[in-house]
Amino acid sequence: MGQYGKVWLVGAGPGAQDLITVRGARILGEADVVLYDALVTAEMLELCPNAVKISVGKRYGQRSAAQEFINQQLIECAGKYQRVVRLKGGDPMLFGRADEELTALEAHGIEVEVVPGITTAVAAAAAAKQPLTKRGIARSVAFFTSSTAPGHTDEVAIPSTDTLVQYMGGREAIATAQRLLAQGRREDTPVLVIENVSRPDQRIERITLSQLAHGLDTANGPVLVMLGEAMKARAIPLK
Numbered sequence: 001m002g003q004y005g006k007v008w009l010v011g012a013g014p015g016a017q018d019l020i021t022v023r024g025a026r027i028l029g030e031a032d033v034v035l036y037d038a039l040v041t042a043e044m045l046e047l048c049p050n051a052v053k054i055s056v057g058k059r060y061g062q063r064s065a066a067q068e069f070i071n072q073q074l075i076e077c078a079g080k081y082q083r084v085v086r087l088k089g090g091d092p093m094l095f096g097r098a099d100e101e102l103t104a105l106e107a108h109g110i111e112v113e114v115v116p117g118i119t120t121a122v123a124a125a126a127a128a129k130q131p132l133t134k135r136g137i138a139r140s141v142a143f144f145t146s147s148t149a150p151g152h153t154d155e156v157a158i159p160s161t162d163t164l165v166q167y168m169g170g171r172e173a174i175a176t177a178q179r180l181l182a183q184g185r186r187e188d189t190p191v192l193v194i195e196n197v198s199r200p201d202q203r204i205e206r207i208t209l210s211q212l213a214h215g216l217d218t219a220n221g222p223v224l225v226m227l228g229e230a231m232k233a234r235a236i237p238l239k
Contacts, residue, residue: 011117039089
């Protein structure tokens with residue numbers, strides 16, 4: 001077995017350049033090569049001006065690199081460079097396919113370090129000034145996605161919690177809403193839809209679960225759907 005460099009799985013956060021962690025920015029700036037996701041912004045890549053940059057973007061409904069090919073690229077890069085960064089949108093350990101990449105790298109004896117990032121749900125809650133938990137109203141939160149691995153066609157169960165956050169929820173909005181209504185969720189359950197979280201073109205929309213069942217009018221940016229009583233807009237106190 002040849003000598004390998006070290007690989008860092010770095011969370012870029014939701015998109016804004018200044019929402020990456022200090023550690024993540026430092027490691028990115030020291031990288032020899034950076035393999036980055038489709039959701040990583042051009043501004044984020046400015047933090048690694050001297051690194052070789054390789055796009056390995058994966059976007060729903062669009063042609064993208066297969067995960068096995070990405071794994072192989074990481075191994076090959078570790079054989080050529082001493083400091084390899086796999087830059088992922090959000091946090092690597094939440095819907096980031098980190099398990100597959102960690103397994104592939106560890107099988108070759110390659111040293112790996114994970115640098116967490118701000119996951120999009122937390123950034124979305126901050127952008128909307130809408131806490132995911134609220135005393136007396138919401139004490140449990142679940143993050144879920146309807147995406148499944150290739151070959152897995154079983155319908156993903158929707159968690160039963162006070163606040164639900166669906167990643168990549170734009171295309172699945174109608175199906176998700178219909179299932180929740182069938183499970184007994186009220187039609188007037190508050191829903192927040194956040195597109196392009198933390199970016200200049202961020203868009204926040206307040207609707208109800210019954211409106212969600214009719215679909216969303218969104219652009220091509222990543223969409224997060226948050227719903228539950230904690231998402232109800234706060235009443236502005238009279239002065």
